[in-house]
Amino acid sequence: MSRNPQKIVFDAVAKYGSGREAVVQILTEINRELGYIPEESIVAVADAVGVSNAEIYSVISFYSFFSTEPRGRNIIRLCTTISCEMKGSREILETIEAELGIKAGATTPDGRITLETTSCIGLCDQAPAILVNDTPHTRLTPDETRRIIAGLE
Amino acid sequence: MSEKKILTATEQPDTGSALKKSLEMTSADVVFEVRESEIRGRGGAGFPTGIKWNLAGAASGSNKMVICNADEGEPGTFKDRYLIENYALKLLEGMTIAGYAIGSSHGIIYLRAEYPYLIPIIEKAREDLIRENLLGENILGKDFNFDIEIRPGAGAYVCGEETSLIESLEGKRGVPRNKPPYPVNSGYLFRPTVVNNVETFAAVPHIILNGAEWFQDLGIGDCTGTKLFSISGDIENPGVYELPMGSTIGELLEAAGAKDVQAVQVGGASGATITADELERSLSFDDLPPGGSVIVFNSSRDLMDVLENFLEFFVHESCGQCTTCREGNVRLLDAVHLIRNGEISSMEELEPFFQLAEVMKIGSKCGLGQTSPNCFIDIVTRFIDLPDGKGGA
Ligand SMILES: Cc1cc2nc3c(=O)[nH]c(=O)nc-3n(C[C@H](O)[C@H](O)[C@H](O)COP(=O)(O)O)c2cc1C
Ligand code: SF4
Numbered sequence: 001m002s003r004n005p006q007k008i009v010f011d012a013v014a015k016y017g018s019g020r021e022a023v024v025q026i027l028t029e030i031n032r033e034l035g036y037i038p039e040e041s042i043v044a045v046a047d048a049v050g051v052s053n054a055e056i057y058s059v060i061s062f063y064s065f066f067s068t069e070p071r072g073r074n075i076i077r078l079c080t081t082i083s084c085e086m087k088g089s090r091e092i093l094e095t096i097e098a099e100l101g102i103k104a105g106a107t108t109p110d111g112r113i114t115l116e117t118t119s120c121i122g123l124c125d126q127a128p129a130i131l132v133n134d135t136p137h138t139r140l141t142p143d144e145t146r147r148i149i150a151g152l153e
Numbered sequence: 154m155s156e157k158k159i160l161t162a163t164e165q166p167d168t169g170s171a172l173k174k175s176l177e178m179t180s181a182d183v184v185f186e187v188r189e190s191e192i193r194g195r196g197g198a199g200f201p202t203g204i205k206w207n208l209a210g211a212a213s214g215s216n217k218m219v220i221c222n223a224d225e226g227e228p229g230t231f232k233d234r235y236l237i238e239n240y241a242l243k244l245l246e247g248m249t250i251a252g253y254a255i256g257s258s259h260g261i262i263y264l265r266a267e268y269p270y271l272i273p274i275i276e277k278a279r280e281d282l283i284r285e286n287l288l289g290e291n292i293l294g295k296d297f298n299f300d301i302e303i304r305p306g307a308g309a310y311v312c313g314e315e316t317s318l319i320e321s322l323e324g325k326r327g328v329p330r331n332k333p334p335y336p337v338n339s340g341y342l343f344r345p346t347v348v349n350n351v352e353t354f355a356a357v358p359h360i361i362l363n364g365a366e367w368f369q370d371l372g373i374g375d376c377t378g379t380k381l382f383s384i385s386g387d388i389e390n391p392g393v394y395e396l397p398m399g400s401t402i403g404e405l406l407e408a409a410g411a412k413d414v415q416a417v418q419v420g421g422a423s424g425a426t427i428t429a430d431e432l433e434r435s436l437s438f439d440d441l442p443p444g445g446s447v448i449v450f451n452s453s454r455d456l457m458d459v460l461e462n463f464l465e466f467f468v469h470e471s472c473g474q475c476t477t478c479r480e481g482n483v484r485l486l487d488a489v490h491l492i493r494n495g496e497i498s499s500m501e502e503l504e505p506f507f508q509l510a511e512v513m514k515i516g517s518k519c520g521l522g523q524t525s526p527n528c529f530i531d532i533v534t535r536f537i538d539l540p541d542g543k544g545g546a
Pocket of ligand 2: 328474520521522
């Protein structure tokens with residue numbers, strides 16, 4: 001069960017301080033725990049650090065890992081950069097889209113999985129590759145991909 | 154071809170031996186040794202590391218910082234990941250030596266968000282070093298403290314540029330700063346700051362242990378040291394290869410097993426695209442920028458697909474600060490679409506886009522916008538046959 005957004009901000013501030021330089025770390029913590037950064041935590045971070053809500057929002061919008069929309073319990077990030085594309089990332093993308101019934105950028109209606117495409121994730125020697133939450137999966141085949149998806153809670 | 158592996162050799166010098174030797178030298182002598190080795194930064198730009206350390210050491214200001222750039226976002230690059238997975242202790246030791254050399258007690262590793270699985274590896278290395286008194290307070294009984302903190306990024310290629318990396322560490326949008334001031338004088342929180350690539354730090358213990366001259370001799374010609382290359386694409390054995398700096402691209406391809414080569418992209422999306430006739434060219438700061446990424450394309454590949462993929466990457470990753478880069482990359486991508494559907498069919502019609510490419514190089518603030526037109530120019534002028542008139546090499 002996740003903690004409430006204010007509590008996460010409170011604890012993160014206790015850990016990283018309330019200086020401006022703590023903002024990305026605090027946001028990372030919220031984003032990790034809730035999967036996204038809800039409005040009430042934006043307000044709480046802005047208050048704690050002493051900057052405007054807009055300022056915090058502009059930081060969030062800059063980074064691809066941050067989201068202001070709720071996301072799935074699991075996030076699949078599929079690399080679409082050239083080395084993965086040459087080794088069949090398109091086929092893997094189609095496999096996942098068919099398996100989940102959603103397009104890249106969307107979340108399954110049951111909130112289980114969000115699918116995103118991403119720039120190079122540094123696994124080009126083991127292409128095609130995806131990152132599922134914090135875990136890399138490499139040299140994927142469609143079958144292996146389906147198996148990985150089936151194993152996600 | 155010589156088999157001179159240093160950074161990735163199976164036999165590694167004892168952990169802490171280079172640090173121990175450094176602490177028996179004056180900090181000025183450590184900087185001197187690094188400077189004499191003529192090692193140039195392994196993150197792409199190739200600035201001489203010894204000069205950077207010298208400037209940071211001489212800069213006035215307290216709380217100096219040692220920052221390791223582990224943002225590794227250039228498409229096709231994974232050597233830093235490989236170094237951290239296998240040689241994290243050497244990286245941390247190199248950073249600690251840098252701390253001693255410039256008079257800093259605080260190191261940060263800015264690790265890209267896409268590498269969360271490396272965090273436990275770095276944390277374990279840090280704990281091991283602290284246990285051995287090679288990190289932390291009064292290192293090896295000397296009056297020298299140094300500790301290292303891991304700070305994860307949040308997914309932005311441009312944060313690999315050192316000033317935007319610093320902005321990001323300061324909790325802001327990762328937008329490149331104007332230079333000067335340079336980080337060595339005013340970096341993280343206005344403190345004198347050294348930013349170096351993972352591979353640069355990992356080479357330092359070897360330089361200290363074996364000496365500057367030894368390091369110089371590892372390279373070919375004027376180049377010094379060895380270099381790691383990440384090789385992927387149409388190749389038998391993709392992976393990380395360590396070769397003497399100044400080796401030819403052909404030697405690297407031979408080591409990794411390439412057949413039927415049409416083109417090679419050296420230095421990532423922002424690097425150079427060369428043809429199969431140019432394999433004698435050298436991986437060095439004087440010729441092909443040896444950033445680390447080498448992607449091979451065989452004759453079945455349509456280089457327009459490659460170009461489109463790279464430009465989509467740049468459109469996505471531009472921080473948007475400079476009009477030339479923010480709009481320019483979109484226009485170049487438009488040109489690719491226009492060529493594809495036949496609306497551009499001659500070099501004359503492409504002329505405005507080449508002019509735009511020049512403007513982007515001059516008018517963009519950081520390396521992203523300055524180098525993103527390279528792939529467009531290289532591929533369109535050398536690999537494409539336009540219906541009306543000459544394209545291709
Ligand atoms: C758009 C852009 C991205 C960059 N990405 C990286 C990177 O991922 N890793 C890196 O070490 N240097 C990167 N650099 C180069 C850094 O700005 C800087 O030169 C380097 O970290 C200095 O370390 P070095 O001298 O040891 O190479 C990038 C530069 C630009 C312009
Ligand atoms: S060149 Fe591009 S990425 Fe670099 S500062 Fe300008 S807009 Fe940002």
